[in-house]
Amino acid sequence: MGRSxxxxxxxxxxxxxxxxxxxxxxxxxxxxxxxxCGSHLKSRxxxxxxxxxxxxxxxxxxxxxxxxxxxxxxxxxxxxxxNTIVGGAIDLASHGSYGVATIILVASVLIPIGKFLAxxxxxxxxxxSDQSPGHPRQTLFEVVEYIGRWSMIDVFVVAILASLVHLGxxxxxxxxxxxxxxxxxxxxxxxxxxxxxxxxxxxxxxxQEDTTT
Amino acid sequence: xxxxxxxxxxxxxxxxxxQRASIVWLVPLSALLIALGVAxxxxxxxxxxxxxxxxxxxxxxxxxxxxxxxxxxxGLVEEVSFADDLRRVNATIRVDKTIADYIDDDARFWIVTPxxxxxxxxxxxxVLSGVFIEAVWDSAAEGLSLVHEGQDEAPLLRxxxxxxxxxxxxxxxATLTDSTPILYKNIPVGRIGKPQITNGGEAAVAQAVIxxxxxxxxxxxxxxxxxxxxxxSLGPQGVRLNFDSxxxxxxxxxxxxxxxxxGIPITDSTSFQVFxxxxxxxxxxxxxxSQPGVNVTIIFEDNVSGLDVGAPVxxxxxVIGEVVSLTGVLDPLRFRDDRVRLMVNxxxxxxxxxxxxxxxxxxxxxxxxxxxxxxxxARLTTASILTGGLKIxxxxxxxxxxxxxxxxGTPFPIMPSSQAQVSDTAATAQGVFQRLNNLPIEELxxxxxxxxxxxxxxTADPDLTQVPADVRALLGDVRGLVGSDxxxxxxxxxxxxxxxxxxxxxxxxxxxQSLEEAQAVDRLLAAVxxxxxxATTVSSSFDGxxxxxxxxxxxxxxxxxxxxxxxxxxxxxxxxxAETLLRxxxxxxxxxxxxxxxxxIRAALGELRDGGAVENLNATFSSAQEAAAAIQDAxxxxxxxxxxxxxxxxxxxxxxxxLEPNSELNRAARGxxxxxxRAARAVESLARALERxxxxxxxxx
Numbered sequence: 001m002g003r004s005x006x007x008x009x010x011x012x013x014x015x016x017x018x019x020x021x022x023x024x025x026x027x028x029x030x031x032x033x034x035x036x037c038g039s040h041l042k043s044r045x046x047x048x049x050x051x052x053x054x055x056x057x058x059x060x061x062x063x064x065x066x067x068x069x070x071x072x073x074x075x076x077x078x079x080x081x082x083n084t085i086v087g088g089a090i091d092l093a094s095h096g097s098y099g100v101a102t103i104i105l106v107a108s109v110l111i112p113i114g115k116f117l118a119x120x121x122x123x124x125x126x127x128x129s130d131q132s133p134g135h136p137r138q139t140l141f142e143v144v145e146y147i148g149r150w151s152m153i154d155v156f157v158v159a160i161l162a163s164l165v166h167l168g169x170x171x172x173x174x175x176x177x178x179x180x181x182x183x184x185x186x187x188x189x190x191x192x193x194x195x196x197x198x199x200x201x202x203x204x205x206x207x208q209e210d211t212t213t
Numbered sequence: 214x215x216x217x218x219x220x221x222x223x224x225x226x227x228x229x230x231x232q233r234a235s236i237v238w239l240v241p242l243s244a245l246l247i248a249l250g251v252a253x254x255x256x257x258x259x260x261x262x263x264x265x266x267x268x269x270x271x272x273x274x275x276x277x278x279x280x281x282x283x284x285x286x287x288g289l290v291e292e293v294s295f296a297d298d299l300r301r302v303n304a305t306i307r308v309d310k311t312i313a314d315y316i317d318d319d320a321r322f323w324i325v326t327p328x329x330x331x332x333x334x335x336x337x338x339x340v341l342s343g344v345f346i347e348a349v350w351d352s353a354a355e356g357l358s359l360v361h362e363g364q365d366e367a368p369l370l371r372x373x374x375x376x377x378x379x380x381x382x383x384x385x386x387a388t389l390t391d392s393t394p395i396l397y398k399n400i401p402v403g404r405i406g407k408p409q410i411t412n413g414g415e416a417a418v419a420q421a422v423i424x425x426x427x428x429x430x431x432x433x434x435x436x437x438x439x440x441x442x443x444x445x446s447l448g449p450q451g452v453r454l455n456f457d458s459x460x461x462x463x464x465x466x467x468x469x470x471x472x473x474x475x476g477i478p479i480t481d482s483t484s485f486q487v488f489x490x491x492x493x494x495x496x497x498x499x500x501x502x503s504q505p506g507v508n509v510t511i512i513f514e515d516n517v518s519g520l521d522v523g524a525p526v527x528x529x530x531x532v533i534g535e536v537v538s539l540t541g542v543l544d545p546l547r548f549r550d551d552r553v554r555l556m557v558n559x560x561x562x563x564x565x566x567x568x569x570x571x572x573x574x575x576x577x578x579x580x581x582x583x584x585x586x587x588x589x590x591a592r593l594t595t596a597s598i599l600t601g602g603l604k605i606x607x608x609x610x611x612x613x614x615x616x617x618x619x620x621x622g623t624p625f626p627i628m629p630s631s632q633a634q635v636s637d638t639a640a641t642a643q644g645v646f647q648r649l650n651n652l653p654i655e656e657l658x659x660x661x662x663x664x665x666x667x668x669x670x671x672t673a674d675p676d677l678t679q680v681p682a683d684v685r686a687l688l689g690d691v692r693g694l695v696g697s698d699x700x701x702x703x704x705x706x707x708x709x710x711x712x713x714x715x716x717x718x719x720x721x722x723x724x725x726q727s728l729e730e731a732q733a734v735d736r737l738l739a740a741v742x743x744x745x746x747x748a749t750t751v752s753s754s755f756d757g758x759x760x761x762x763x764x765x766x767x768x769x770x771x772x773x774x775x776x777x778x779x780x781x782x783x784x785x786x787x788x789x790x791a792e793t794l795l796r797x798x799x800x801x802x803x804x805x806x807x808x809x810x811x812x813x814i815r816a817a818l819g820e821l822r823d824g825g826a827v828e829n830l831n832a833t834f835s836s837a838q839e840a841a842a843a844i845q846d847a848x849x850x851x852x853x854x855x856x857x858x859x860x861x862x863x864x865x866x867x868x869x870x871x872l873e874p875n876s877e878l879n880r881a882a883r884g885x886x887x888x889x890x891r892a893a894r895a896v897e898s899l900a901r902a903l904e905r906x907x908x909x910x911x912x913x914x
Contacts, residue, residue, distance in 0.1 A: 050235040058241035061248055079341045
């Protein structure tokens with residue numbers, strides 16, 4: 001098993017400490033309240049995985065209609081058009097706007113799905129006490145948490161268009177049902193990612209292995 | 214590591230699953246519930262699928278094309294497929310559950326596509342949004358019917374419209390155009406559907422609809438006609454130019470009118486004919502085969518051209534029938550001569566006579582017979598002065614000969630006729646001109662010129678002008694005689710001879726007058742005779758003078774060529790000559806000289822009376838008596854001259870009265886005649902004065 005280049009890691013728990021997640025001050029195990037900032041101290045969040053899965057499932061459930069229902073409803077004088085996310089992207093691509101289509105596809109399809117997969121992988125790996133190295137998973141988690149908010153770009157576009165283009169009966173754009181479920185889905189996955197206690201990644205690592213390293 | 218406390222066996226309290234479960238699980242749970250709820254709701258609200266087949270899809274797209282009822286979307290096409298034999302296209306439509314029960318067997322479906330016609334543009338919104346399927350059904354929910362057959366055309370009665378549908382059948386000359394309006398008093402009250410040719414190919418028919426509430430205007434007595442454009446006709450009624458509506462001029466259209474009372478309201482799908490023009494539609498009441506007309510034959514004595522088949526038969530100005538045929542008839546047995554008469558067969562409409570549609574032929578003929586006994590006759594009258602067309606008029610002629618309807622007539626009962634009342638303007642005008650042309654204008658003027666020439670020659674005759682001089686010479690002689698010594702010496706016997714002298718002076722006066730006119734008399738008589746004959750000619754040729762006025766053109770034309778100038782000049786010459794003659798000093802001085810002579814005679818006689826030289830007088834007086842007798846004889850003819858002159862004057866006046874009153878010729882001639890008349894009067898008055906007082910000449914009073 002190839003080792004990573006990272007230095008061996010000893011967790012605070014192994015060191016008999018509990019770290020404050022707000023002010024990052026370490027306290028002896030068992031301390032209930034952070035003496036510095038007063039926040040509740042807990043070595044590991046027991047319900048973390050539960051919450052991750054709950055939000056994850058809710059996010060996935062919201063994501064399905066977000067792709068099936070139209071995201072944007074465009075009404076001009078005579079024509080009324082509604083596009084789903086993927087349909088809109090394909091439409092744009094067929095009109096030659098490959099760049100915009102790519103952005104939409106990446107922000108609205110690739111990233112959410114990647115997030116789902118990443119969170120699920122992290123949760124499963126923690127649950128199974130996977131022995132895979134912790135550093136890549138930590139990086140993955142950080143990336144997921146950082147990038148999650150960018151999925152809202154599609155919703156923002158819809159919101160801005162809907163508020164800008166209101167020309168009465170001549171032309172109007174209104175958000176479709178998918179915009180609601182899609183933003184719900186994004187919110188749920190962000191909450192899901194946030195619920196994940198990344199310290200769990202390191203608990204399952206074999207101390208021997210760690211020590212041998 | 215050494216003083217680690219011993220592992221405390223921590224037996225974590227086994228919390229229940231419920232206790233361990235995070236509250237966050239409520240989020241996916243509620244999401245699931247919502248999703249399930251939405252799914253169930255949408256499934257539950259989902260309407261049934263119906264299948265509508267069309268001839269062609271015309272732009273129907275699955276998932277896009279909507280089904281609309283009263284322009285509200287009530288369904289969506291989910292699938293477009295072919296029927297089994299590829300003959301039709303099936304559109305599978307998901308309809309709203311709420312209206313599904315109304316889509317029963319009477320529902321009709323059609324595809325709305327943009328249409329640009331002369332009536333306007335319809336379905337414009339479908340240009341960009343794509344076509345949609347429109348449906349109509351009644352308001353009775355009779356259960357969903359799943360399979361329908363779509364129609365090619367929109368039904369005439371759209372959803373929400375009420376009215377009555379009927380079938381229009383175009384007669385020759387009439388045009389039925391799709392979607393054109395049906396006009397009543399130029400207001401669109403209905404619409405024509407798509408025209409089709411009947412199976413036999415004999416006519417074009419179209420469904421039409423009259424919208425409520427105008428549908429009650431339609432009865433069996435309603436007639437439709439093609440109102441498109443304008444019509445121009447020239448018939449017995451004159452020129453007729455008919456516009457209905459400018460819009461229908463462009464788009465076409467059908468108008469209608471209920472032309473007779475008594476029609477019964479129609480039911481749906483009654484068939485009507487569309488006539489080419491309003492006139493035909495109105496006339497069609499006569500051609501209604503459901504009411505056979507009553508045929509009557511009329512024979513006219515006058516054979517007047519201008520009557521045509523189709524000419525109206527009128528009673529009191531109302532058209533009650535029309536001429537169906539006309540022919541000449543030659544029937545020596547019946548009429549007892551060989552003249553060709555005009556036989557007209559007319560068809561009378563009992564309905565138009567006011568007898569009701571149900572009246573039988575017998576009743577109509579009986580009615581006619583009664584009226585004929587009261588003097589009803591058929592006669593030809595002018596229908597139009599312009600075209601010279603004729604019509605037949607049934608009028609009651611007062612004190613007409615008793616007559617009856619001849620039931621034995623062939624081919625139909627014969628109705629008695631009366632003298633035609635035809636104002637043949639053309640013939641009259643032509644006759645006027647004909648008679649004008651025949652007037653002997655040239656001869657008349659030649660005669661007048663001759664007359665005036667003669668008159669001029671007469672008055673210019675030196676003999677005539679010589680007369681006064683002769684008289685004067687005579688008087689000079691008399692004066693010389695009187696002044697002679699022998700006469701002067703006769704005063705004594707004068708007293709006894711006064712009476713004789715008186716007679717003698719009368720004779721002297723007459724001889725003077727006679728001498729004055731002696732030579733003129735014959736010539737005057739000749740002239741007067743000539744003038745008289747001329748006047749007779751003129752007056753006889755002027756019988757037609759009243760017509761002369763109408764031929765002014767011709768006359769004027771002829772007159773232009775006449776030698777009027779010379780005529781007038783001659784007339785003026787005559788007049789001036791006459792004036793000269795009459796104003797002659799000698800003539801005017803005649804009485805004075807006579808008076809002077811008589812004065813001298815008187816003086817001589819006075820001397821005679823004093824002197825008493827009577828012996829020579831006897832011889833003198835006897836010769837004077839002879840002369841006086843001659844003078845008396847001549848003077849006796851003066852009244853005759855006067856009378857003849859008067860006759861001439863009368864005739865000349867008559868002649869001139871016929872002439873144009875203001876013409877130059879007339880004025881000149883009249884002037885001449887006046888002068889002649891004045892001369893005649895002078896002569897006459899002189900004669901009268903002498904007759905009354907024979908001694909005035911001698912006595913000077």
